[in-house]
Amino acid sequence: MAMAALALGVVGHGGPSPASEEPPAADFEQQLDPHYFVFAHTEFDGARESALEPERRAVRAAKGDTFMAMLVKADVPRTEAHEAIVALRKVYNPRNLMPGQAIEFSFMPDRSESGPARFLGLSFEPSAERTINVARTWDNGFKAHVIKKKLTLRLVRSAGSMDTSLYVDATRAAVPAPVVAELIRAYSFDVDFQRDIQRGDAFDVIYEQYQDKNGRSARTGNMVYAALNLSGVTLQVYRYRLAGGVVGYFNEKGESVRKALMRTPVDGARLSSRYGRRRHPILGYTRMHRGVDFAAPRGTPVMAAGSGVIARAGWNGSYGRYIKIRHNGTYATAYGHLNRYARNIKAGKRVRQGQIIGYVGSTGRSTGPHLHYEVHRKNRQINPMKLRLPTGKRLTGKRMARFMKYRAGIDQQRASLPADSKVASSR
Numbered sequence: 001m002a003m004a005a006l007a008l009g010v011v012g013h014g015g016p017s018p019a020s021e022e023p024p025a026a027d028f029e030q031q032l033d034p035h036y037f038v039f040a041h042t043e044f045d046g047a048r049e050s051a052l053e054p055e056r057r058a059v060r061a062a063k064g065d066t067f068m069a070m071l072v073k074a075d076v077p078r079t080e081a082h083e084a085i086v087a088l089r090k091v092y093n094p095r096n097l098m099p100g101q102a103i104e105f106s107f108m109p110d111r112s113e114s115g116p117a118r119f120l121g122l123s124f125e126p127s128a129e130r131t132i133n134v135a136r137t138w139d140n141g142f143k144a145h146v147i148k149k150k151l152t153l154r155l156v157r158s159a160g161s162m163d164t165s166l167y168v169d170a171t172r173a174a175v176p177a178p179v180v181a182e183l184i185r186a187y188s189f190d191v192d193f194q195r196d197i198q199r200g201d202a203f204d205v206i207y208e209q210y211q212d213k214n215g216r217s218a219r220t221g222n223m224v225y226a227a228l229n230l231s232g233v234t235l236q237v238y239r240y241r242l243a244g245g246v247v248g249y250f251n252e253k254g255e256s257v258r259k260a261l262m263r264t265p266v267d268g269a270r271l272s273s274r275y276g277r278r279r280h281p282i283l284g285y286t287r288m289h290r291g292v293d294f295a296a297p298r299g300t301p302v303m304a305a306g307s308g309v310i311a312r313a314g315w316n317g318s319y320g321r322y323i324k325i326r327h328n329g330t331y332a333t334a335y336g337h338l339n340r341y342a343r344n345i346k347a348g349k350r351v352r353q354g355q356i357i358g359y360v361g362s363t364g365r366s367t368g369p370h371l372h373y374e375v376h377r378k379n380r381q382i383n384p385m386k387l388r389l390p391t392g393k394r395l396t397g398k399r400m401a402r403f404m405k406y407r408a409g410i411d412q413q414r415a416s417l418p419a420d421s422k423v424a425s426s427r
């Protein structure tokens with residue numbers, strides 16, 4: 001497994017690693033900066049330009065922008081702009097330019113300060129790993145260079161208590177947004193994010209971070225491990241890649257966390273206020289009400305709690321906009337008060353577990369935006385909070401043995417990774 005190759009270490013978020021003894025980046029960059037070469041060449045030509053500094057202009061690509069449009073706007077003559085783009089094309093497809101991409105243009109001011117500045121080249125970072133430079137050559141052409149940055153994969157651990165919600169507290173502990181989303185997704189089969197989180201519950205998450213040579217985070221990788229401590233019970237999740245390449249989340253016993261139905265069939269990140277703090281008149285299950293409510297902002301995505309076929313998608317009296325999904329001969333789920341349906345959601349359509357079927361609203365008899373969620377067992381509504389589903393698929397034989405070995409490796413690394421201390425002082 002790739003884990004063995006992982007460099008081990010913990011860093012504070014954002015700042016350079018105190019353990020880093022690398023020389024400052026400036027030396028390295030200047031050696032490779034083609035603008036620097038251009039500058040040197042002009043000097044070689046005997047011109048007195050050596051006293052002049054290239055002028056750098058930072059621009060940002062707007063929606064629909066092209067390199068040509070941006071260069072022309074920066075007063076680069078069309079022929080030069082064209083030549084620069086031809087050179088760029090050898091290392092980068094200009095059509096991949098994304099809106100928001102920062103690009104730096106370099107110009108050499110005219111010596112007499114009366115003529116137009118001379119275009120020297122451009123530079124941008126299409127990804128955290130690559131810098132692309134297009135620079136004027138000694139013979140007045142343009143040449144493109146790619147500078148690859150070496151990134152080191154490290155494991156970072158963040159832990160803390162949940163005072164507000166998993167989303168709010170993990171975000172506060174500087175866990176990157178994609179990891180928080182992965183964390184919530186992995187637990188939405190087991191945890192009712194609106195009712196199961198109590199004050200004093202805790203989270204612990206380990207994720208991959210790609211760092212540059214100065215220890216700065218360049219890119220976030222996957223969540224590797226997580227543990228939630230809910231009312232004294234610890235739920236552990238290991239992200240694990242099976243031999244076929246399929247990635248799943250497994251508990252410490254090698255059981256998939258994936259269940260037939262999700263406990264939280266709504267984007268858990270949006271359920272920011274803990275249940276019980278601000279009491280909703282009908283939140284929670286009562287015999288009269290026969291469902292659970294998830295208070296969430298209007299427009300929050302609602303997911304199919306399990307795979308199945310849409311039995312109904314339409315107005316249903318006090319339920320307002322309503323969807324019912326039949327999962328198998330035994331179970332069905334229903335979703336009420338939706339603001340709207342997702343595209344192509346209609347009776348007879350097959351949906352996958354986790355697929356977005358609609359959006360939270362307040363249609364029908366409702367006091368505010370929330371998802372009303374029901375579980376039906378053999379056509380009778382049951383309490384979703386008490387729903388006991390069989391555990392997920394358990395790995396067997398060689399697969400189990402391989403998983404256990406992987407798990408032991410993670411556990412060992414986990415023991416040597418101190419939890420980020422930033423968390424303890426948050427709030």
Ligand SMILES: [Zn+2]
Pocket residue numbers: 282289291292293371372373
């Ligand atoms: Zn309800």
